Amino acid sequence: MSDYNGVVKVEFDNGVAWVSLNRPDKRNCMNPTLNTTMHTVLDDLEADDRCGVLVLTGEGEAFSAGMDLKEYFRETEAQGHIAVRRAQRASYGWWRRLRWFEKPTIAMVNGWCFGGAFGPLYACDLAIAADEAQFGLSEINWGILPGGGATKIVTDLVSARDAMYLTLTGDRIDGKRASEIRLVNESVPLAQLRTRVRALADTLLEKNPATLKAAKDAVRRVATMTFDEAEDYLVVRQESLNYLDKTEGAKEGIRQFIDEKTYKPGLAAYKRRGAE
Numbered sequence: 001m002s003d004y005n006g007v008v009k010v011e012f013d014n015g016v017a018w019v020s021l022n023r024p025d026k027r028n029c030m031n032p033t034l035n036t037t038m039h040t041v042l043d044d045l046e047a048d049d050r051c052g053v054l055v056l057t058g059e060g061e062a063f064s065a066g067m068d069l070k071e072y073f074r075e076t077e078a079q080g081h082i083a084v085r086r087a088q089r090a091s092y093g094w095w096r097r098l099r100w101f102e103k104p105t106i107a108m109v110n111g112w113c114f115g116g117a118f119g120p121l122y123a124c125d126l127a128i129a130a131d132e133a134q135f136g137l138s139e140i141n142w143g144i145l146p147g148g149g150a151t152k153i154v155t156d157l158v159s160a161r162d163a164m165y166l167t168l169t170g171d172r173i174d175g176k177r178a179s180e181i182r183l184v185n186e187s188v189p190l191a192q193l194r195t196r197v198r199a200l201a202d203t204l205l206e207k208n209p210a211t212l213k214a215a216k217d218a219v220r221r222v223a224t225m226t227f228d229e230a231e232d233y234l235v236v237r238q239e240s241l242n243y244l245d246k247t248e249g250a251k252e253g254i255r256q257f258i259d260e261k262t263y264k265p266g267l268a269a270y271k272r273r274g275a276e
């Protein structure tokens, strides 16, 4: 287990890096120290072969209670607008870094998930919640609008009606409802959460890592493109992948299906050279 400044914990287990926001006494709300620390964590994990999939979760009963209202807002605002911009860069920066992380990422939402926590939630490629988790855009409850991308995030992920409802009411929804409105991929009972996330991570670990990176970027990139732009981008991205993937995965995948007949691509992934 690696401890980062007492605010983030990282554990490795068979290809998965379990990253826990680690301020349980403060419900893992994000202060400037945590936000700065997460840049180091992501830098380290990107270069660490023990991390094939990154799982982001929270220690204790919260995923994250959003931004730290005392340290991120009040104390930073007291230092003036340059300090505010610096704090914003640190938080928005690690969420952006996570959005484009070199490896697939899963948010494992174990409990409270408020406001600013929608940033890392959205940044993760996939999200599995506990049925018992509680989500809310609570900004309206204390007098601000959902910033830090949160308003954009909900309009990207859920319907306009649901986005407006969450934004204007500040009402909480549980993991099951979050799954129904597609804020997360699915929800399971808390007791099964880690097992389900482990299984999902194992599915990802079977795939070609270079292809996973290209594919996850493609999903995010094409969202704002015209159809023709997307077509073109996907051709070019695949051709760059052909160059970057020194294992020549696609040729190997065809060979194992057509020549060896050892697997069927409709049913499973080809066996990567050197993979278990």
Ligand code: ACO
Pocket: 025, 026, 027, 029, 065, 066, 067, 068, 069, 070, 071, 112, 114, 115, 116, 117, 138, 139, 147
């Ligand atoms: N900012 C600063 N401190 C926080 C935050 C936060 N976002 N969330 C919790 N804490 C602190 C509490 O002040 C308390 O500190 P203390 O022990 O020094 O008194 C400690 O964490 C525990 O919090 P409680 O409120 O006692 O925990 P409880 O389990 O009863 O409630 C809950 C949990 C519902 C998450 C509650 O703490 C809460 O409402 N937090 C704020 C959630 C929120 O609205 N976040 C901001 C979203 S908007 C944005 O992020 C931009």
